[in-house]
Amino acid sequence: MSAGGRDALPRARLDLLPLVLVPLLALAALPLVGSGSSWVTLTVAGLAMGMIIFIIASGLTLVFGLMDVLNFGHGVFIALGAYVATSVLAPMAGLTESPSMATNLVAVFAAMIVAMAVAGAVGVAFERLIVRPVYGQHLKQILITMGGMIIGEELIKAIWGPQQIPLPLPQGLRGSWLLGDAAIEKYRAIAVAVGAIVFVAMLWVLARTKVGLLIRAGVQDREMVESLGYRVRRLFVGVFVAGSALAGLGGVMWGLYQQNLVPQMGAQVNVLIFIVIIIGGLGSAGGCFVGALLVGLMANYTGFLAPKVALFSNILLMVLVLLWRPQGLYPVARR
Amino acid sequence: MNAAHAPAGGLARDAAEPLLRLSGVHTHIGAYHILHGVDLDVPAGRTTLLLGRNGAGKTTALRTVMGLWRASAGSVRFQGRELVGSDTPAVAQQGIAYVPESMGIFADLTVGENMLLAARGARDESAIDAERLRWVFDLFPAMRKFWNHPAGLLSGGQKQMLAVSRAIVEPRKLILVDEPSKGLAPSIIQNMLSAFRELKASGVTMLLVEQNFNFARQLGDTVAVMDDGRVVHRGAMAELAQDESLQQRLLGLSLGAHQ
Numbered sequence: 062m063s064a065g066g067r068d069a070l071p072r073a074r075l076d077l078l079p080l081v082l083v084p085l086l087a088l089a090a091l092p093l094v095g096s097g098s099s100w101v102t103l104t105v106a107g108l109a110m111g112m113i114i115f116i117i118a119s120g121l122t123l124v125f126g127l128m129d130v131l132n133f134g135h136g137v138f139i140a141l142g143a144y145v146a147t148s149v150l151a152p153m154a155g156l157t158e159s160p161s162m163a164t165n166l167v168a169v170f171a172a173m174i175v176a177m178a179v180a181g182a183v184g185v186a187f188e189r190l191i192v193r194p195v196y197g198q199h200l201k202q203i204l205i206t207m208g209g210m211i212i213g214e215e216l217i218k219a220i221w222g223p224q225q226i227p228l229p230l231p232q233g234l235r236g237s238w239l240l241g242d243a244a245i246e247k248y249r250a251i252a253v254a255v256g257a258i259v260f261v262a263m264l265w266v267l268a269r270t271k272v273g274l275l276i277r278a279g280v281q282d283r284e285m286v287e288s289l290g291y292r293v294r295r296l297f298v299g300v301f302v303a304g305s306a307l308a309g310l311g312g313v314m315w316g317l318y319q320q321n322l323v324p325q326m327g328a329q330v331n332v333l334i335f336i337v338i339i340i341g342g343l344g345s346a347g348g349c350f351v352g353a354l355l356v357g358l359m360a361n362y363t364g365f366l367a368p369k370v371a372l373f374s375n376i377l378l379m380v381l382v383l384l385w386r387p388q389g390l391y392p393v394a395r396r
Numbered sequence: 397m398n399a400a401h402a403p404a405g406g407l408a409r410d411a412a413e414p415l416l417r418l419s420g421v422h423t424h425i426g427a428y429h430i431l432h433g434v435d436l437d438v439p440a441g442r443t444t445l446l447l448g449r450n451g452a453g454k455t456t457a458l459r460t461v462m463g464l465w466r467a468s469a470g471s472v473r474f475q476g477r478e479l480v481g482s483d484t485p486a487v488a489q490q491g492i493a494y495v496p497e498s499m500g501i502f503a504d505l506t507v508g509e510n511m512l513l514a515a516r517g518a519r520d521e522s523a524i525d526a527e528r529l530r531w532v533f534d535l536f537p538a539m540r541k542f543w544n545h546p547a548g549l550l551s552g553g554q555k556q557m558l559a560v561s562r563a564i565v566e567p568r569k570l571i572l573v574d575e576p577s578k579g580l581a582p583s584i585i586q587n588m589l590s591a592f593r594e595l596k597a598s599g600v601t602m603l604l605v606e607q608n609f610n611f612a613r614q615l616g617d618t619v620a621v622m623d624d625g626r627v628v629h630r631g632a633m634a635e636l637a638q639d640e641s642l643q644q645r646l647l648g649l650s651l652g653a654h655q
Contacts, residue, residue, distance in 0.1 A: 281503065281504060291513075291516075
């Protein structure tokens with residue numbers, strides 16, 4: 062079934078330009094940062110942060126793309142994942158205090174799996190009770206999902222207490238590897254690896270499976286997918302739950318990254334993830350990935366160069382991207 | 397299955413209930429009352445043309461059958477079963493294919509991926525019924541040629557071909573097509589016409605909405621004309637095609653002027 066022939070259509074070019082922005086931003090920061098070793102450390106930190114934000118935001122962008130649902134309560138799954146991790150890791154002190162990285166990772170993976178399961182299960186209830194009654198009504202979605210997040214935060218306070226609690230990195234994940242004279246924190250390298258695995262798995266599902274095909278088609282034209290005989294709502298619930306579980310996973314990683322948890326952490330990350338999915342193009346998983354890396358890098362470079370403008374810098378990034386591509390880096394073709 | 401040479405044997409079923417029957421269907425869209433009691437029969441094995449001026453309610457009638465708009469009163473019976481109240485996926489699963497006026501092509505997906513979605517039974521492209529696919533490729537060779545290309549890059553005519561190909565990639569009992577000739581160049585309309593003739597010969601039941609009477613009269617067995625949310629005329633296409641004053645009255649056109 063090759064599509065050769067003289068009068069064939071122009072081949073769709075893979076739009077790599079937005080992807081090039083990532084190394085471009087990193088290179089632009091090099092002369093500003095000055096020292097090569099600091100630059101390597103900041104870049105790895107930025108990529109790690111970007112990967113974690115991607116894991117958190119990927120579900121949100123597909124949820125919006127599929128059903129036009131604006132879920133401002135997504136952040137609560139981040140906090141939930143992180144708090145669940147504290148409860149899972151506490152009784153496993155034997156594993157986390159061991160100096161062996163492999164033993165530590167067993168404990169961390171166990172925490173990740175439990176956090177994903179809990180966040181996914183809460184996602185089922187959140188979709189059923191809070192999101193489903195307000196399909197198609199954006200204002201109500203914004204209000205009620207924000208309300209859901211406040212309730213979630215209060216429940217977290219009721220269960221785990223209102224005070225800041227520590228989520229220390231297991232012993233063997235602390236410290237750095239030295240690459241020349243640049244220090245690369247072990248945990249950041251692991252976060253980059255986990256993020257890359259999630260990204261590749263997501264791309265595989267979206268590109269190679271029929272469910273993924275249905276998601277991509279549903280983001281473009283929900284009505285037509287239903288006219289072909291598929292239940293987009295069922296698909297949406299699946300994506301919502303998977304997205305919540307991924308936010309839970311991202312929450313564990315974010316918590317270990319910060320090493321301290323407050324019940325409001327979801328709301329704090331919310332701003333970043335909305336910037337990311339707008340930069341990426343609402344509904345686009347690939348755009349979300351590039352957007353998250355840009356935001357992660359930007360936050361770390363400006364955090365080092367001019368800490369006072371760190372959050373502003375990401376809003377500036379969003380403005381610049383939207384001036385260039387008003388629909389985001391990878392606009393989704395919609396009806 | 398060999399659709400091209402296996403008429404479904406629907407021609408003898410005229411006396412029984414038609415495959416699709418709309419009775420007294422009312423549809424509201426928001427505050428607007430669009431369909432005012434539509435009565436329409438689509439006999440099995442035949443091609444029925446739904447004609448009428450812009451805004452007469454033709455598209456709304458198709459969308460109501462599909463459950464995309466909900467009928468506020470009346471009944472839509474398919475094979476004797478009530479469709480009103482079923483959601484769109486359930487309607488489609490009864491064996492009804494729908495090609496909307498917008499064609500509903502997934503622009504970011506390849507032609508092959510578009511076809512795979514329409515083939516509900518297939519898990520991947522290699523699982524699409526090969527004989528059926530060959531038949532589709534014979535009707536629309538461009539589909540084979542551009543199989544791996546994003547559908548968004550196809551020309552308007554090719555998109556329409558893809559939309560129709562999706563509707564027939566698996567056997568369906570009824571095919572609804574909203575304006576198959578809309579916006580197509582004359583030579584493409586000829587292609588489309590011969591493809592629909594071939595489809596007709598396969599015995600599939602079709603309900604087509606058309607504005608182009610010249611296209612419609614070459615395909616229709618029976619015809620229904622809508623005006624202001626009602627069916628105001630029904631009968632054999634041959635009769636309407638011969639009666640210019642009736643055309644003038646119902647459609648506000650003279651065929652002579654259209655050619």
